Amino acid sequence: MNPSERVAGPLSGCTIVEIGLDEAGQHAGMLLARLGARVVKLEPLEGEAGRLMPPFADDTDGRRRSVPYEFLNAGKDSIALDLDDAFAFGMLAELVGDHGAVLVSPKFASRVAADLEAPVIAAGAHGATGINVDLPSSPFTRFQSGGSGFLIPGDRPTMPGTLAGECFAGAGIAVCVLGLLLMRLQGTPAASSPLRADYSQQAHAANLEKLFVGRASKDGVEPTREGHRYPFGGAVRCSDGYVSMLIFEEHQWRGLCRVIGRDDWAADPRFKGWAGRAAMKEEIDSALQEWCASRSVAEVLRSARPEGVAIGAVRSPREVLSDEWLQRRGFIREAETAFGPARVAHLPFGPHPLWNVQVRESAPLPGDQSRQILRQLGYDDAEQALLETLRLVRYPHATA
Amino acid sequence: MRQPNAAFAPGLRGVRILDFTWAGAGPFCTEMLCLMGAEVLKVESSDRPDLLRISGLAYGWGVTSLESNPGFNDMNAGKLSIEIDLKHPQGAAVARRLALAADVVCDNMRPGKMEALGLGYEALNAVRPDVICCSVSATGRVEGEKPPEVSGYGPVFWAEGGAASVTGFAGSEPTYMRAPADMNAATFTAIGVLAALIHRQRTGQGCYVDCSAIETVGAVIGDELLATAIGAPAGGLRGNDRAPWSPNDVLPCAGEDWWLAVSVDSEAQWVALCEVLGARDLLADPDLRSRWHRWSRREEVRARLAVHSRESDVHQLARELQMRRVPAAVSQKLKSLLADEELNRRAFWQTTDHPVLGAQKIGTLPWSMQPPLPPARPGPLLGEHTRGALARWLDLSEGEVNQLVESGAVRQQDPPTAPAPDPAAAEEATT
Numbered sequence: 001m002n003p004s005e006r007v008a009g010p011l012s013g014c015t016i017v018e019i020g021l022d023e024a025g026q027h028a029g030m031l032l033a034r035l036g037a038r039v040v041k042l043e044p045l046e047g048e049a050g051r052l053m054p055p056f057a058d059d060t061d062g063r064r065r066s067v068p069y070e071f072l073n074a075g076k077d078s079i080a081l082d083l084d085d086a087f088a089f090g091m092l093a094e095l096v097g098d099h100g101a102v103l104v105s106p107k108f109a110s111r112v113a114a115d116l117e118a119p120v121i122a123a124g125a126h127g128a129t130g131i132n133v134d135l136p137s138s139p140f141t142r143f144q145s146g147g148s149g150f151l152i153p154g155d156r157p158t159m160p161g162t163l164a165g166e167c168f169a170g171a172g173i174a175v176c177v178l179g180l181l182l183m184r185l186q187g188t189p190a191a192s193s194p195l196r197a198d199y200s201q202q203a204h205a206a207n208l209e210k211l212f213v214g215r216a217s218k219d220g221v222e223p224t225r226e227g228h229r230y231p232f233g234g235a236v237r238c239s240d241g242y243v244s245m246l247i248f249e250e251h252q253w254r255g256l257c258r259v260i261g262r263d264d265w266a267a268d269p270r271f272k273g274w275a276g277r278a279a280m281k282e283e284i285d286s287a288l289q290e291w292c293a294s295r296s297v298a299e300v301l302r303s304a305r306p307e308g309v310a311i312g313a314v315r316s317p318r319e320v321l322s323d324e325w326l327q328r329r330g331f332i333r334e335a336e337t338a339f340g341p342a343r344v345a346h347l348p349f350g351p352h353p354l355w356n357v358q359v360r361e362s363a364p365l366p367g368d369q370s371r372q373i374l375r376q377l378g379y380d381d382a383e384q385a386l387l388e389t390l391r392l393v394r395y396p397h398a399t400a
Numbered sequence: 401m402r403q404p405n406a407a408f409a410p411g412l413r414g415v416r417i418l419d420f421t422w423a424g425a426g427p428f429c430t431e432m433l434c435l436m437g438a439e440v441l442k443v444e445s446s447d448r449p450d451l452l453r454i455s456g457l458a459y460g461w462g463v464t465s466l467e468s469n470p471g472f473n474d475m476n477a478g479k480l481s482i483e484i485d486l487k488h489p490q491g492a493a494v495a496r497r498l499a500l501a502a503d504v505v506c507d508n509m510r511p512g513k514m515e516a517l518g519l520g521y522e523a524l525n526a527v528r529p530d531v532i533c534c535s536v537s538a539t540g541r542v543e544g545e546k547p548p549e550v551s552g553y554g555p556v557f558w559a560e561g562g563a564a565s566v567t568g569f570a571g572s573e574p575t576y577m578r579a580p581a582d583m584n585a586a587t588f589t590a591i592g593v594l595a596a597l598i599h600r601q602r603t604g605q606g607c608y609v610d611c612s613a614i615e616t617v618g619a620v621i622g623d624e625l626l627a628t629a630i631g632a633p634a635g636g637l638r639g640n641d642r643a644p645w646s647p648n649d650v651l652p653c654a655g656e657d658w659w660l661a662v663s664v665d666s667e668a669q670w671v672a673l674c675e676v677l678g679a680r681d682l683l684a685d686p687d688l689r690s691r692w693h694r695w696s697r698r699e700e701v702r703a704r705l706a707v708h709s710r711e712s713d714v715h716q717l718a719r720e721l722q723m724r725r726v727p728a729a730v731s732q733k734l735k736s737l738l739a740d741e742e743l744n745r746r747a748f749w750q751t752t753d754h755p756v757l758g759a760q761k762i763g764t765l766p767w768s769m770q771p772p773l774p775p776a777r778p779g780p781l782l783g784e785h786t787r788g789a790l791a792r793w794l795d796l797s798e799g800e801v802n803q804l805v806e807s808g809a810v811r812q813q814d815p816p817t818a819p820a821p822d823p824a825a826a827e828e829a830t831t
Contacts, residue, residue: 010595010596010598010599010602011595011598031591035591035595052644054643054644055627055632055633056632057627057630057631057632067623067626067627067630067632068623070626071622071623071625071626072623121767123767126742127742127746127767127768129746130742130745130746131741131742131745132742135722136722136725136726136727136728137663137727137729138642138645138648138663138665138727139642139663140640140642140645140648140649140661140663140727141661141662141663141727141728141729142729144650144659144661144729144730144731144732145661145729145730145732146732146737147732147733147734147737148577148579148580149661149731149732150659150731150732150733151578151734152567152575152577153575153576154568154569154572154575155569156650156652156659157650157659157661157731158567158568158569158575158639158640158650159640159642160563160567160577160580160620161563161565161566161567161621161624161635162566162621162623162624162635163620163621163623164563164567164620164621167619167620167621167622168580168583168584168587168620171584171587171588171591171616171619171620172587172766174591175432175587175590175591175594176765176766176767178591178594178595178598179412179436179594180769181594181598182412182594182597182598182601183411183412183436183437185598185601185602186412186413186414186601187413193770193771195769195770195771196769196770197767197768197769197770198746198767198768198769199766199767200742200743200746200748200766200767201766202740202742202743203743203746203748203763203765203766203767204766206732206737206743206748206763206766207428207583207763207766208579208580208583208584209579209580209583209734210424210428210471210474210475210579210583210763211424211452211471211475211578211579211582211583212471212579212734213471213474213734213737213738213762213763214469214470214471214472214473214474214475214760214762215456215470215471216734216735216738217470217474217738217760217761217762218470218473218757218760219470220735222733222734222735223733223734224657225657228578230555234555234573234576235559235564235573235574235575235576237573242559242564242573242574243559244555244556244558244559244560244564244574244576246553246555246556248553305549305550305551306549308551309551310551310552310553310556311551311556312550312551312555312556312557312559312560313559313560314559314564314565314574315559315560315561315562315565316562316565316628317562317565317566317621317624317625317627317628317634318628319562320561320562320618320625321625321628321629325539325542325547325548326612326614326615326618328542328545329540329541329542329610329612329615331612331615331618331619332618332625337626337629337630339630339632340630342626342629342630343625343629344622344625344626344629345615345618345619345622345625345626347592347619348540348588348611348612348613348615348616348618348619349592349609349610349611350540350541350542350608350609350610350611350612351542351543351610352607352608352609352610354595354596354599354607355592
């Protein structure tokens with residue numbers, strides 16, 4: 001993709017203010033920044049706790065930075081404030097203006113003025129209201145509270161790699177923010193009824209199993225981890241890695257039989273349908289593993305894909321980063337990060353110029369934009385100095 | 401978009417979405433938009449029905465008709481359904497007219513299929529510069545290039561996007577996720593559609609959202625991609641290990657397959673965990689008050705904690721630990737989730753009244769809002785709204801609609817049921 005084609009993005013001119021969010025909310029903010037919004041973090045003076053999330057690496061200036069935090073906060077601005085003081089929340093109306101929104105944790109939601117005209121989205125593990133609002137949580141417990149953790153095939157419930165559980169929820173929060181921004185654009189809300197949303201990560205996590213909830217709800221069937229495991233296939237070891245394979249449809253089954261040289265099974269009534277194959281799973285799995293074990297991932301894919309088998313390579317992050325197709329689509333792009341030049345992930349929406357937004361691919365340090373934002377809000381140099389003296393604001397490179 | 405009412409009411413008023421999606425990734429996207437107030441018209445065929453209409457049959461779940469799969473009802477709440485024979489010349493023409501009357505056209509077909517039907521973005525954009533087209537497929541497209549041949553199923557997205565290689569316990573196989581990979585692709589697609597609608601509202605210009613489900617997986621492991629790109633320590637398969645929490649795992653509890661999820665950070669939380677579990681032996685070990693030792697000995701710690709948790713009620717343990725400010729949760733099963741007090745209180749679960757299935761609890765948007773959105777409605781019967789949609793969207797007279805029905809280009813399905821076809825009819829599914 002030609003960098004000169006980069007555009008301002010669909011949210012250009014929008015300011016999203018985020019306050020006190022966990023990883024999911026920060027992911028939402030990052031996605032909104034990639035859509036062109038100016039995302040401003042109202043941070044505590046000492047910086048957010050997420051800055052201490054491992055792993056760490058040295059940036060180009062020799063500072064230790066949290067890698068996940070850099071990912072979750074790329075492209076944002078930061079103003080560091082005393083969040084216990086009303087001054088911090090008094091600036092919201094002017095900061096978000098007519099086209100923005102506030103994305104806030106339940107802890108700080110009540111500090112946002114009730115009459116703020118901009119949409120306010122309070123996002124937390126269990127939402128911003130109700131009996132569970134104050135429950136302590138972690139990325140692990142948040143994901144386990146939704147149903148998918150229990151169902152991931154394995155000996156015991158687990159969580160998806162790295163921060164994926166939080167990022168699932170973050171994408172949902174971004175949907176909510178965008179929905180409210182669009183609703184506001186479509187109409188003129190009366191001052192007495194500004195848009196407010198109360199977002200529950202647990203509810204989003206429950207929706208991740210939507211394909212199976214209906215059966216539990218209507219038929220009273222409780223899905224299990226073992227039942228969630230494909231009777232055969234799944235991750236299959238090849239000579240140099242794994243493939244992921246599933247057979248759902250009949251034509252796929254016939255294709256697999258041809259690939260592994262068992263055409264006879266395609267016509268064998270014992271293997272007919274999902275139930276038949278489930279009953280014969282050990283025989284199928286054994287043949288499949290034997291066939292794959294002596295072939296490379298590339299060989300297996302080359303044979304199976306033309307036959308319609310639903311199959312993919314289990315790719316490492318390194319393989320994803322070097323995928324030329326993903327690069328041509330603009331999803332993987334070369335960028336200057338805090339750690340130096342690196343390939344990073346962008347939006348998954350393809351090469352249409354609207355998605356080709358220029359984003360600063362590093363997170364701000366605490367208060368990096370404090371002066372700039374205060375200047376924008378009309379505070380002169382003397383007032384800015386006084387704010388620092390009163391420990392209401394922190395400026396870049398000052399020590400807390 | 402049609403003109404909104406003068407009085408403000410929440411919801412995506414006036415947004416019309418023509419929905420060619422089926423199975424999981426596409427329909428959940430359009431369902432979210434529907435629950436937000438958009439009018440979603442689902443294009444269907446009884447010869448090649450939505451996989452979710454027939455998946456219960458394929459799995460041997462006892463689903464007896466195209467209208468009796470609760471999973472379909474849950475995934476298509478509030479949508480309208482029109483049955484069109486896209487192979488019929490008049491049917492294809494009707495589809496194209498509907499597309500030009502829509503604000504958004506969504507599909508999850510293989511790249512090239514919509515184009516072959518004259519419903520691709522280029523063709524529609526030439527007539528309607530403000531049209532938004534949205535596709536979700538495994539790989540997405542690049543102009544002038546043949547996409548890689550990758551099947552459209554969640555576990556394949558999960559593997560190709562890099563997430564399987566970092567999901568699972570050390571020493572075991574890479575682990576796949578099923579539905580969440582599809583639902584995540586749907587969520588990202590909804591982000592694209594809403595951003596495109598905002599852009600159109602401000603500029604009058606349409607655009608193409610070409611969402612790659614594999615990329616949506618890469619997008620949720622972006623931290624791992626960044627770590628790899630800069631040479632930081634890679635995660636690999638590490639099960640539930642997530643520093644700095646230690647322990648950060650599940651503990652077995654009383655009953656069949658009940659697990660308590662717990663994350664311990666501070667010494668106070670460790671002490672609370674030991675006290676609630678009655679684990680005096682662990683409490684008596686001064687080394688274990690530090691994360692340093694708990695992390696180094698985490699397998700031993702988990703095994704010793706499990707001895708104490710095994711006979712306890714998981715819900716009670718979770719409550720007691722939460723009261724002691726320890727991050728803890730029940731590793732939820734779906735039936736217990738359906739009964740969850742808070743999810744019911746906030747009306748996330750809503751009961752719809754389906755003409756065939758009757759009352760069914762379905763999941764709605766993960767947020768509540770003020771002013772409130774309307775309650776969820778049930779999913780459509782196949783072709784239930786054919787006549788009404790043609791009249792409203794295309795302004796066709798009753799005679800014109802009758803002609804289309806008689807020609808076989810469209811069908812108005814008489815409720816309540818149609819016999820289910822062989823699942824093999826669902827070949828070439830993309831998701």
